[in-house]
Amino acid sequence: MRSIFIKEINSFFSSIVGYVAILVFLIATGLFLWIIPDSSILEYGYATLDRFFEMAPWFLMLLIPAVTMRSFADEFRGGTIEWLSTKPLTDLDIILGKYFASLALVIFALIPTVIYVYTIDSLSLIENNIDTGGIIGSYIGLIFLATGFTAIGVFCSSLTNNQIVGFLVALFACYLLYSGFESLAKIPAFTGGIDYYLGMVGMAFHYNSISRGLVDSRDVIYFLSVIVLFVSLTRLSLNRRTWDTATQD
16 A cells, blocks of 8 residues: 555656646635635634635535546556556555545645634734634544545546546535535425435535534544545445456456
8 A cells, every 4th residue: 555655646746737736726725815805814804714614625626636536547548457456455455545645635735724824813913813723623624524525536536547537527526425415405395304414414514513623523433434435435446347357358
């Protein structure tokens, strides 16, 4: 797994696509947070990063599929997946190596946004007036959200040998799991109890719960379950491709 992890990191930073994806993410968050009037903290007038944590999931929804779209699609297109299968590595080693490499890159993209905390604290009229606990909780929520989105992205990449298709499928799947169930819960036909449980299926419910500053075990179990589910689905997808290849031979 370690060799796959290092290979993926090197491959990502040897391509301009990796740098562009991270740069676009940071520029977009910066523009929406400080420049664009409707979402600017400067226009909002309060020393809080709530605006950032409201927008960040949507930016991650674009960044993570861009990072994961080549995970398996490139291997299938180049035929190197057969080479990997000859190495003393299990399918799970390959999947986890690619998963943790993609997750590390996403966390790397989030690290520069910590400067926003210092900026908000400096702009505040009252010293040390920011909600540090809420900010830490929100960053923890973002990391958990990133773990789920990354697992979804890696799975979607295993379904195709086309990077663009992998990106679009991952984008749709992340949107569906983040906001789709929450939107369904708002339909009048589901009001009266089932709307609450529908909302709980979505990632937004658990992300918002952690962002309040309280890391509940139920939210942690939810995100771990999403990771296990999509890693297992990725394994099944690889096994299916291996079986199809063996049948054709």
